[in-house]
Amino acid sequence: MKNGLLRRFRHVFEPDPPENNHIHLNYSSEQLRKKVEFRQLAILKHRTTAVVAIRMLLILIFSGVCWKYVGGWVMGLWLGFALMHTLASMKSADDFFNEIEPEKKFRYWRNRSLQMIIVSGLSVGFAGFYFMIPDNVIVEMVLLALVVGVTFGSIPLYAIWPPALWAYVPCTLLxxxxxxxxxxETPWFVAVFWSAVLLLIIFYFGARLNSIYTQGIxxxxxxxxxxEQLIYQRQRADYVREAAEMEINSRTKFFAGANHDLRQPLQAMGIFISVLESQADDQTRPIVEGLSKACHSVSTLVDQILMISKLDSKTIKINPIRFSLQELFAELEAEFEPQCRNKGLSLEVQSVPADIVTDEQLLERxxxxxxxxxxxxTSSGMILLRSKISRKNTLIITVSDTGCGISPEEREKLFQAYYRGAGGFKAKEGFGLGLSVVKKICELLSIDIKVISKVGKGSIFRLELPLRAQTSKESSPAKPQTLNLRPLDGTRILVIxxxxxxxxxxxxxxxxxxxxxRTAEFYDAELAAKLVHESPIDLIFSDFNLGPEHMTGLQSIFRIRSALGRRIPAIVSTAAPRDAVISQYEEETEGLNFSDSAVDLMEMPLLLQKPISPHEINRAIHRLLDKK
Structure with missing residues (x-):
């Protein structure tokens, strides 16, 4: 019972800290109590200077009014002591804030502050006791005004730190x-009663005021x-971001090296196999065809893995150009018509006459x-590649088939890397990367892609592109493409x-x-002289990276065009990221004020990414020659 009353009393005059999970998780109860008390003392020190200055002003006013009644050497000494104590209080506050680590010397500053507060209260209490003159109404009123004003005026300051309030108020009032x-001649029990009531009221309101201060603390x-947590999390996020960037840069460098080292031998293998196919007899043809399929499978896998790595690391650069959609569809028709014919499928291509602006190579992929x-x-039926202009003036490209279809469950995972649905396992082909590449490129080019499919009926993949160029309803139809390799009799080609x-x-x-x-290992002045004085060339086929000591293929093409004074159709093949070619092209042409002839000379060559199949090389050469 007694302990319960004591706890209630302490709760009124010394409230418990509020429940706060953040703070209690960071500090123990004892650590938290010490930090709160130190913060209270720091706030009190911060406000001490202004309060003691006002207190000294009131003391001076009292001395000036009552000097003729109670003046003398005692009041002089008291006034001097009050002034010295005021200055000492201000100096103590300055010393506290000039301390390098005052929290480590908290006990010293706590005791020193209490001593000064007690002395300050006793100096005011001494005035109230010693200078109180009976039957002198003026002195009594001014002195009571001083004591009460100083006491109640100091409550907001000392309520910040309860020990200061408990020490100061009794010293001034009692x-x-x-x-x-x-x-x-008041009876002692009446005096004790009213003194206790007044002190309890002051302490109660001081405790309530302290509760407000403590809540703020x-x-x-x-x-x-x-x-601190925000700074920590930000630093952690910066660290994770920097680590991720380092990892991406490291992976980008690795794949850049792997890009070149893998594509180069695959390029040579593909070309040699193509030569073998043209020379194979009936006995060796099945072996060469099997070798060709295996090489194509490895090339496809390497190409898709490298493409995904570049898309994931966001290092691929978009190269938007204006091109004919009909010509692109015609090339794709020439490429896939033989494959469809071999499987007994019909391929239908319907293209709207339009010139569009986007990255042609990425859209083609x-x-x-x-x-x-x-x-x-698709095992039977047909495949339809179609384009049209929507009412929203966007280009719609659809690829439809009559294949096995895709279930709703599979559609949710369709664009995940290495995912192959039931149809993929039945076909026993592919690696589950093609649609992942499609999705990432569509996001890069801001193409909206949707899938409509029904199991056993077929699928429709729908692409919607923003139109950045006007369509041309009267554009001429694309030139028909032959389905096999086209001869290039008499075409003069320089290979670098x-x-x-x-x-x-x-x-x-x-x-x-x-x-x-005509072949060359790299471009130099000797090659330029031969090209000027000997027979002209119709096309340049150059690798991009021709060694660290020589010009790149792009620079070589520009120098050859400049030496011959005309635009020569050119192809740049590269095993490095095509962004390197595009970046160098931008550097070569930046800030130039082209004339018409300069525009022709600095025209961007056709860019082909290794490994390149013979069909792609043949089609690219015909495409450039047909434009002449």
Whole structure:
């Protein structure tokens, strides 16, 4: 019972801290109590200077009014002591804030502050006891006004730190009350009763005021804790981001090296296999065809893995150009018509006459991957590649098939890397990467892709592109493409390639198509002189990276065009990221004020990413020559 009353009493005059999970998780109860008390003392020190200055002003006013009644050497000494104590209080506050780590010397500052507060209260209480003159109304009124004003005016300051309030108020009020009770001969029990009531009222309101201050301190602690957590989380996020960027840069460098090292031998293998196919007899043809399929499978896998790595690391650069959608569809029709015919499928291509602006190679890869999947997973029926202009003035491209279809469950995972649905396992082809590449490229080019499918009926992949260029309803139809390799009789081609195997294989391949081939390992002045004085060339086929000591293929093409004074159709093949070619092209052409002839000379060559199949090389050469 007794302990319960004591706890209630302490709760009124010394409230418990508010429940705050953030603060209690960060500090123990004892640590939290010490931090709160130190913060209270710091706030009190911060406000001490202004309060003691006002107190000294009131003391001076009292001395000036009452000097003729109670003046003398005692008041002089008291006035001097009050002034010295005021200065000492201000100096103590300055010393506290000049301390490097005052929290470590908290006990010293706590005791020193209590001593100064007690002395300050006793100096006011001494005045109330010693200078109180009986039957002098003026002195009594002014002195009571001083004591009461100083006491109640100091409550907001000392309520911040409860020990200061408990020490100061009795020291100021009790001596004055004792003197009044003596003068007016008040019974002791009445004096004790009213003194206790007044002190309890003051302490109660001081405790309530302290509760408000303490709540503010806890809120400040919470803000500091949350700020520390915010800074910590931000630093952690920066660290994770920097680590991720380092990992991405490391992976990008690795894949850049792997990109070149893997594509180069695959390029040579593909060309040599193509030459073998043209020379194979009935006995060796099945072996060569099997080797060709295996090489194509490895090339496809490497190409898709490298493409996904570049898309994931966001290092791929968009190269938007204006091109004919009809021509693109015609090339795709020429590429996939033989595959469809071999599987007994019919391929129908319907293209709206339009010139569009986007990255042609990336869009071509998207459509090619969709057509490849359609051919792979369709055993009978037809495949339709179609384009149209929507009412919203957007271009709609659809790839439809009559294949096995995709279930709703599979559609949710369709664009995940390495995912192959039931149809994929039945077809026993592919690696589950094609649609992942499609999705990432569509996000990069801001293309909306949707899938409509019904199991057993077929699928429709729908692409919606924003139109950035006006369509041309009267544009001429695309030139028909032959389904097989087209001859290039008499075409004079310059091949610049630093890899001997690829250089020789390209020469053999092109000569097999009837080309007149001239080869060079790199560009130099000697090559330029030969080109000027000997027979002209119709096309340049150059590798991009021709070694660290030589010009790149792009620079070589520009120098050859400049030396011959005319635009020569050119192809740049590269095993490095095509962004490197585009970046160098932008550097070469930046800030130039082109004339009409300069525009022709600095025209961007056709860019082909290794490994390049013979069909792609043949189609690219015809595409450039047909534009002449």
């Amino acid at each position: 001596p004055t009350f004792v003197k009044l009770f003596i003068i007016y 806890y809120r400040a602690f919470e803000r500091e804790y949350l700020m 998207v459509i090619r991957n969709l057509l490849g999947n359609a051919v792979r997973y 390639e630093d890899d001997r195997l690829i250089r020789e294989s390209l020469k053999t391949l092109l000569e097999g198509w009837g080309c007149v081939v």
